[in-house]
Amino acid sequence: MLDEKDEQAYILGAVLTLANRLQVLGDKLDDQMTMKQWLLIAVILKSGSSSPTLSDVAEMIGSSRQNVKKMALLLEKQGFVTLTKDNKDARILRLQLTGKCGAYFAERSDREARFMDSLFQSFDYRLTEGLFYGLTRLTENIAQMEADSYEDREV
Numbered sequence: 001m002l003d004e005k006d007e008q009a010y011i012l013g014a015v016l017t018l019a020n021r022l023q024v025l026g027d028k029l030d031d032q033m034t035m036k037q038w039l040l041i042a043v044i045l046k047s048g049s050s051s052p053t054l055s056d057v058a059e060m061i062g063s064s065r066q067n068v069k070k071m072a073l074l075l076e077k078q079g080f081v082t083l084t085k086d087n088k089d090a091r092i093l094r095l096q097l098t099g100k101c102g103a104y105f106a107e108r109s110d111r112e113a114r115f116m117d118s119l120f121q122s123f124d125y126r127l128t129e130g131l132f133y134g135l136t137r138l139t140e141n142i143a144q145m146e147a148d149s150y151e152d153r154e155v
Contacts, residue, residue, distance in 0.1 A: 015138075029115055030108060032078070040071050041080065041105070044095055051084070051094040069093070080104065 002010065026035035033041075043060045044052060058068040072095055075081045080101040086092035105112075120128065 026115070029111060032104075033080075037071055037075055037080075040068065040075065041097065041101060044081070044097055051096040053086070054083070054093040054095060057095055075101075 023035045026038065029035075030038075039061060040057065043057055047056065047060065049056075054069055054072065055065055057072075058065045061068060069083075072081055072083055076083055079098055082096045082098060084094050084096065086094055123131075
């Protein structure tokens with residue numbers, strides 16, 4: 001039987017390993033789009049804005065603005081997003097999904113559904129809910145650690 005600290009170390013290692021393995025599996029799902037690109041599009045969809053800023057999307061993903069811009073430029077070349085300067089402040093770049101993007105995701109929705117079904121095939125409601133709440137708490141803790149780290153640098 002593992003003690004709490006050993007379980008926590010296992011969880012950290014598992015999260016890091018699973019992230020890599022999920023990325024490899026997800027990248028095989030579609031030769032036109034990587035998992036990171038999919039995440040970028042999903043974040044734009046869930047942002048609550050039809051054209052969120054590049055900086056806001058980078059913060060939501062937990063990535064640098066430069067990395068998100070690089071991904072967005074590739075997606076723009078493919079016709080999935082547009083990057084436009086803000087009307088009020090030309091330094092601000094906004095991201096917007098295109099009609100092609102919507103059509104593309106509608107076309108691949110069955111593949112995504114099968115992927116999700118396979119990924120969570122042995123999960124019941126209780127396990128799904130427990131993992132959801134655990135990851136939500138972990139996300140909150142990470143956000144607090146990031147805020148604390150930022151405050152430490154400001155002093």
